Amino acid sequence: MRVLIAYRSKYGTTAACARILGQRIRAEAVVVDLARQPWPDAHEFDVVLIGGSIYGAKIQREVTTFCHRQREELLSRKVGLFLCSMYQGEQAQAELRGAYPEWLSAHAFANRLFGGELHRDRLTLWDRFSLLGNPRWSQEVLLMDAAAIESMAAAVNALIHVA
Numbered sequence: 001m002r003v004l005i006a007y008r009s010k011y012g013t014t015a016a017c018a019r020i021l022g023q024r025i026r027a028e029a030v031v032v033d034l035a036r037q038p039w040p041d042a043h044e045f046d047v048v049l050i051g052g053s054i055y056g057a058k059i060q061r062e063v064t065t066f067c068h069r070q071r072e073e074l075l076s077r078k079v080g081l082f083l084c085s086m087y088q089g090e091q092a093q094a095e096l097r098g099a100y101p102e103w104l105s106a107h108a109f110a111n112r113l114f115g116g117e118l119h120r121d122r123l124t125l126w127d128r129f130s131l132l133g134n135p136r137w138s139q140e141v142l143l144m145d146a147a148a149i150e151s152m153a154a155a156v157n158a159l160i161h162v163a
C-alpha cells in the first residue's frame, strides 16, 4: 500500500505533523510539500492524506486547489484530512468542517485536528501585526496534539489489514 501525505505549512507546524504521521504509518509513505511543484498524482497512491493550517479562518489556497484539481482521483481513493489551527473544541471543529470542500469531507475516512503552534520569533512582521488584537496569541503556543496524529496513523494502518 502506498500513502501520499500532501501538506501545506507556513511556519512548520503542519510540516512537522506530516513527518511524524509518515513515520507512524506502517506502509510506504511519501510526504510532499504542496508549496513545491510539480504536485504528485493522487492516482499513484492507495491512500491520500491532505493537511494544511488555518490563517484568518481559511486553509491555504494550494490545499484547496490540490483538492479541486484531483477531485476524480481523490473520490476513487481512501482520503484522510487533517488540520493545524489554534482554536479548540467546537470552534476548531467548525474550522475543520469549513477547511475542505464538502464533497471531500463527506468522502474522507478520517478527519482530524492536530492542534497548533505559534512561534512568535518565526512570524513575519505582517503576521505579528495582524495578531496584535488577540491577547491569547501574544506568546508562544505549543498545542500540537500527538494523540490525534497517532489516531490518524492508526486509522491508516487499519486499512493495511483490510487491503
Ligand SMILES: Cc1cc2nc3c(=O)[nH]c(=O)nc-3n(C[C@H](O)[C@H](O)[C@H](O)COP(=O)(O)O)c2cc1C
Pocket (backbone or CB within 6 Å): 008, 009, 010, 011, 012, 013, 014, 015, 052, 053, 054, 055, 056, 057, 058, 084, 085, 086, 087, 095, 115, 116, 117, 118, 123, 127, 128, 130, 131
Ligand atoms: C497571522 C495568523 C493568523 C491565524 N489565524 C488563525 C485562525 O483564524 N484560526 C486558527 O485556529 N488559527 C489561526 N492561526 C494559528 C495557525 O493556524 C497555527 O499557528 C498553525 O499551527 C500554523 O501551522 P503552520 O506553521 O503549519 O502554518 C493563525 C496564525 C497566524 C500567525
